[in-house]
Amino acid sequence: NAGVTQTPKFRVLKTGQSMTLLCAQDMNHEYMYWYRQDPGMGLRLIHYSVGEGTTAKGEVPDGYNVSRLKKQNFLLGLESAAPSQTSVYFCASSYFNAGSGAQPQHFGDGTRLSIL
Amino acid sequence: KQEVTQIPAALSVPEGENLVLNCSFTDSAIYNLQWFRQDPGKGLTSLLLIQSSQREQTSGRLNASLDKSSGRSTLYIAASQPGDSATYLCAVPNNAGNMLTFGGGTRLMVKP
Numbered sequence: 001n002a003g004v005t006q007t008p009k010f011r012v013l014k015t016g017q018s019m020t021l022l023c024a025q026d027m028n029h030e031y032m033y034w035y036r037q038d039p040g041m042g043l044r045l046i047h048y049s050v051g052e053g054t055t056a057k058g059e060v061p062d063g064y065n066v067s068r069l070k071k072q073n074f075l076l077g078l079e080s081a082a083p084s085q086t087s088v089y090f091c092a093s094s095y096f097n098a099g100s101g102a103q104p105q106h107f108g109d110g111t112r113l114s115i116l
Numbered sequence: 117k118q119e120v121t122q123i124p125a126a127l128s129v130p131e132g133e134n135l136v137l138n139c140s141f142t143d144s145a146i147y148n149l150q151w152f153r154q155d156p157g158k159g160l161t162s163l164l165l166i167q168s169s170q171r172e173q174t175s176g177r178l179n180a181s182l183d184k185s186s187g188r189s190t191l192y193i194a195a196s197q198p199g200d201s202a203t204y205l206c207a208v209p210n211n212a213g214n215m216l217t218f219g220g221g222t223r224l225m226v227k228p
Contacts, residue, residue, distance in 0.1 A: 004159070031214065033216075040220075042205075042218050042219070042220045042221065043160075043205070043207075043216075043218040044218075045215050045216065048214060048215065050214060056214075058215060059215070090159055090160070092159075092160075096214065103165070104150060104162035104165050105150075105160075105162065105216065106162065107152075107159035107160040107161070108159050109157075109158055109159045110157075110158070110159050
Protein backbone atom coordinates (compact mmCIF):
# COMPACT_ATOMS: atom_id res chain seq x y z
CA ASN A 1 0.00 0.00 0.00
CA ALA A 2 2.63 2.54 -1.06
CA GLY A 3 0.17 5.17 -2.41
CA VAL A 4 2.14 8.33 -3.19
CA THR A 5 5.88 8.22 -2.53
CA GLN A 6 8.13 11.28 -2.57
CA THR A 7 11.91 11.30 -2.71
CA PRO A 8 13.96 12.70 -1.15
CA LYS A 9 12.35 13.47 2.23
CA PHE A 10 14.85 16.20 3.14
CA ARG A 11 17.33 18.24 1.17
CA VAL A 12 19.54 21.27 1.72
CA LEU A 13 20.72 23.21 -1.32
CA LYS A 14 22.85 26.23 -1.93
CA THR A 15 21.47 29.15 -3.90
CA GLY A 16 21.84 28.53 -7.62
CA GLN A 17 21.98 24.74 -7.40
CA SER A 18 19.48 22.61 -9.26
CA MET A 19 17.63 19.49 -8.21
CA THR A 20 14.69 17.26 -9.07
CA LEU A 21 12.01 16.01 -6.71
CA LEU A 22 10.44 12.70 -7.63
CA CYS A 23 6.85 11.64 -7.05
CA ALA A 24 5.59 8.14 -7.75
CA GLN A 25 2.04 6.79 -7.38
CA ASP A 26 0.86 3.22 -7.72
CA MET A 27 -2.89 3.86 -7.92
CA ASN A 28 -3.10 4.37 -11.69
CA HIS A 29 -4.36 7.94 -11.17
CA GLU A 30 -4.59 10.20 -14.18
CA TYR A 31 -4.09 13.46 -12.29
CA MET A 32 -0.96 14.44 -10.40
CA TYR A 33 -0.11 17.68 -8.58
CA TRP A 34 2.79 19.49 -6.94
CA TYR A 35 2.07 21.86 -4.03
CA ARG A 36 4.21 23.92 -1.71
CA GLN A 37 3.21 24.64 1.86
CA ASP A 38 4.49 27.71 3.65
CA PRO A 39 3.60 29.18 7.07
CA GLY A 40 0.85 31.75 6.71
CA MET A 41 0.37 30.98 3.00
CA GLY A 42 -1.20 27.55 3.19
CA LEU A 43 -0.98 25.04 0.36
CA ARG A 44 -0.48 26.45 -3.13
CA LEU A 45 -0.49 24.56 -6.40
CA ILE A 46 2.73 24.81 -8.41
CA HIS A 47 2.03 22.62 -11.44
CA TYR A 48 -0.26 19.75 -12.27
CA SER A 49 -0.75 17.06 -14.91
CA VAL A 50 -3.95 15.57 -16.27
CA GLY A 51 -2.22 12.62 -17.90
CA GLU A 52 1.00 11.17 -19.22
CA GLY A 53 2.87 13.68 -21.35
CA THR A 54 0.81 16.69 -20.16
CA THR A 55 1.61 19.46 -17.70
CA ALA A 56 -0.04 22.73 -16.74
CA LYS A 57 0.74 25.73 -14.55
CA GLY A 58 -0.84 26.21 -11.19
CA GLU A 59 -0.93 29.22 -8.92
CA VAL A 60 2.83 29.64 -8.32
CA PRO A 61 4.75 28.05 -11.23
CA ASP A 62 7.67 30.47 -11.58
CA GLY A 63 11.09 28.94 -10.95
CA TYR A 64 9.86 25.37 -11.35
CA ASN A 65 9.56 22.92 -14.22
CA VAL A 66 7.77 19.57 -14.32
CA SER A 67 7.63 16.47 -16.47
CA ARG A 68 5.27 13.50 -16.69
CA LEU A 69 6.96 11.02 -18.98
CA LYS A 70 5.29 8.04 -17.30
CA LYS A 71 1.79 7.92 -15.86
CA GLN A 72 3.03 6.90 -12.44
CA ASN A 73 5.75 9.54 -12.07
CA PHE A 74 5.65 13.33 -11.79
CA LEU A 75 8.95 15.20 -11.47
CA LEU A 76 9.42 18.71 -10.10
CA GLY A 77 12.62 20.52 -11.05
CA LEU A 78 14.25 23.59 -9.58
CA GLU A 79 16.51 25.05 -12.23
CA SER A 80 18.36 27.57 -10.05
CA ALA A 81 17.33 27.31 -6.42
CA ALA A 82 16.54 30.51 -4.51
CA PRO A 83 16.00 31.02 -0.75
CA SER A 84 12.35 31.89 -1.51
CA GLN A 85 11.88 28.28 -2.60
CA THR A 86 12.57 27.01 0.91
CA SER A 87 9.37 25.15 1.67
CA VAL A 88 7.70 21.80 2.17
CA TYR A 89 6.72 20.29 -1.17
CA PHE A 90 3.83 17.87 -1.47
CA CYS A 91 2.86 15.67 -4.36
CA ALA A 92 -0.68 14.38 -4.78
CA SER A 93 -2.63 12.26 -7.23
CA SER A 94 -6.29 11.62 -7.98
CA TYR A 95 -8.85 10.22 -10.36
CA PHE A 96 -11.02 12.72 -12.16
CA ASN A 97 -14.68 12.10 -12.88
CA ALA A 98 -16.09 14.31 -15.65
CA GLY A 99 -19.51 14.23 -14.07
CA SER A 100 -18.70 14.87 -10.44
CA GLY A 101 -15.34 16.60 -10.68
CA ALA A 102 -12.09 15.98 -8.89
CA GLN A 103 -11.98 12.96 -6.63
CA PRO A 104 -10.12 12.92 -3.31
CA GLN A 105 -6.47 13.69 -3.73
CA HIS A 106 -3.96 11.33 -2.14
CA PHE A 107 -0.87 13.04 -0.75
CA GLY A 108 2.71 11.99 -0.18
CA ASP A 109 4.51 12.77 3.09
CA GLY A 110 6.35 15.74 1.65
CA THR A 111 9.89 16.88 0.89
CA ARG A 112 11.42 19.45 3.21
CA LEU A 113 13.70 21.65 1.15
CA SER A 114 15.99 24.35 2.51
CA ILE A 115 17.85 26.75 0.25
CA LEU A 116 20.80 28.50 1.85
CA LYS B 117 -10.75 34.18 -7.58
CA GLN B 118 -11.94 31.60 -5.08
CA GLU B 119 -10.98 32.32 -1.49
CA VAL B 120 -11.35 29.78 1.31
CA THR B 121 -11.31 30.78 4.96
CA GLN B 122 -11.26 28.59 8.05
CA ILE B 123 -12.24 29.71 11.51
CA PRO B 124 -10.93 29.28 14.12
CA ALA B 125 -7.25 29.05 13.24
CA ALA B 126 -6.57 27.09 16.41
CA LEU B 127 -8.74 25.27 18.92
CA SER B 128 -7.97 23.49 22.17
CA VAL B 129 -10.63 21.34 23.83
CA PRO B 130 -10.79 18.70 26.57
CA GLU B 131 -11.26 15.09 25.55
CA GLY B 132 -14.87 14.06 24.98
CA GLU B 133 -16.18 17.37 23.70
CA ASN B 134 -18.15 17.65 20.51
CA LEU B 135 -16.75 20.36 18.26
CA VAL B 136 -17.38 22.18 14.99
CA LEU B 137 -14.82 23.46 12.53
CA ASN B 138 -15.90 26.06 9.99
CA CYS B 139 -14.98 26.62 6.35
CA SER B 140 -16.28 29.39 4.09
CA PHE B 141 -15.72 29.99 0.39
CA THR B 142 -16.47 32.99 -1.82
CA ASP B 143 -17.54 31.32 -5.09
CA SER B 144 -20.47 28.98 -4.55
CA ALA B 145 -20.19 27.36 -8.02
CA ILE B 146 -18.25 24.35 -6.80
CA TYR B 147 -18.22 20.69 -7.79
CA ASN B 148 -17.51 19.49 -4.28
CA LEU B 149 -15.72 20.30 -1.06
CA GLN B 150 -13.11 18.21 0.64
CA TRP B 151 -11.94 18.00 4.23
CA PHE B 152 -8.39 16.84 4.96
CA ARG B 153 -6.39 16.06 8.07
CA GLN B 154 -2.68 16.83 8.38
CA ASP B 155 -0.51 15.45 11.16
CA PRO B 156 2.77 17.23 12.01
CA GLY B 157 5.47 16.39 9.50
CA LYS B 158 3.08 14.43 7.34
CA GLY B 159 1.05 14.88 4.18
CA LEU B 160 -2.69 15.37 3.96
CA THR B 161 -5.19 12.58 4.46
CA SER B 162 -8.58 12.94 2.82
CA LEU B 163 -11.39 12.64 5.38
CA LEU B 164 -14.59 13.45 3.54
CA LEU B 165 -15.63 14.68 0.11
CA ILE B 166 -19.08 16.23 -0.28
CA GLN B 167 -20.47 16.52 -3.79
CA SER B 168 -22.29 19.75 -4.65
CA SER B 169 -25.58 17.85 -4.79
CA GLN B 170 -25.16 16.54 -1.24
CA ARG B 171 -25.82 18.31 2.03
CA GLU B 172 -23.70 16.13 4.28
CA GLN B 173 -21.36 13.18 4.53
CA THR B 174 -20.54 11.02 7.53
CA SER B 175 -17.57 8.85 8.38
CA GLY B 176 -17.45 7.42 11.87
CA ARG B 177 -17.37 10.30 14.37
CA LEU B 178 -17.00 12.85 11.58
CA ASN B 179 -19.86 14.62 9.87
CA ALA B 180 -19.36 17.26 7.20
CA SER B 181 -22.14 19.51 5.93
CA LEU B 182 -22.28 21.75 2.89
CA ASP B 183 -24.44 24.82 2.25
CA LYS B 184 -23.50 26.06 -1.21
CA SER B 185 -25.86 29.01 -1.20
CA SER B 186 -24.22 30.52 1.86
CA GLY B 187 -20.72 29.39 0.90
CA ARG B 188 -20.17 27.39 4.08
CA SER B 189 -19.17 23.95 5.24
CA THR B 190 -18.78 22.59 8.74
CA LEU B 191 -16.89 19.57 10.05
CA TYR B 192 -18.43 18.14 13.19
CA ILE B 193 -16.29 15.87 15.35
CA ALA B 194 -18.18 13.91 17.99
CA ALA B 195 -16.67 12.77 21.29
CA SER B 196 -13.22 14.15 20.50
CA GLN B 197 -10.13 12.12 21.41
CA PRO B 198 -6.44 13.07 21.81
CA GLY B 199 -5.78 11.17 18.58
CA ASP B 200 -7.91 13.74 16.75
CA SER B 201 -5.24 16.36 17.40
CA ALA B 202 -4.09 17.57 13.98
CA THR B 203 -4.61 20.37 11.50
CA TYR B 204 -7.84 20.16 9.53
CA LEU B 205 -8.06 21.76 6.10
CA CYS B 206 -10.93 22.26 3.70
CA ALA B 207 -10.49 22.69 -0.06
CA VAL B 208 -12.64 23.39 -3.09
CA PRO B 209 -11.82 22.73 -6.77
CA ASN B 210 -11.98 25.26 -9.57
CA ASN B 211 -14.59 25.04 -12.34
CA ALA B 212 -12.45 22.66 -14.38
CA GLY B 213 -12.07 20.47 -11.31
CA ASN B 214 -8.32 20.22 -11.63
CA MET B 215 -7.06 22.75 -9.06
CA LEU B 216 -7.82 22.89 -5.36
CA THR B 217 -7.92 26.07 -3.30
CA PHE B 218 -7.18 25.34 0.35
CA GLY B 219 -8.18 27.14 3.48
CA GLY B 220 -5.52 28.05 6.01
CA GLY B 221 -6.53 25.19 8.31
CA THR B 222 -7.67 24.81 11.90
CA ARG B 223 -5.09 23.45 14.30
CA LEU B 224 -6.90 21.25 16.81
CA MET B 225 -5.55 20.04 20.11
CA VAL B 226 -7.59 17.62 22.20
CA LYS B 227 -6.30 17.42 25.76
CA PRO B 228 -6.58 14.18 27.78
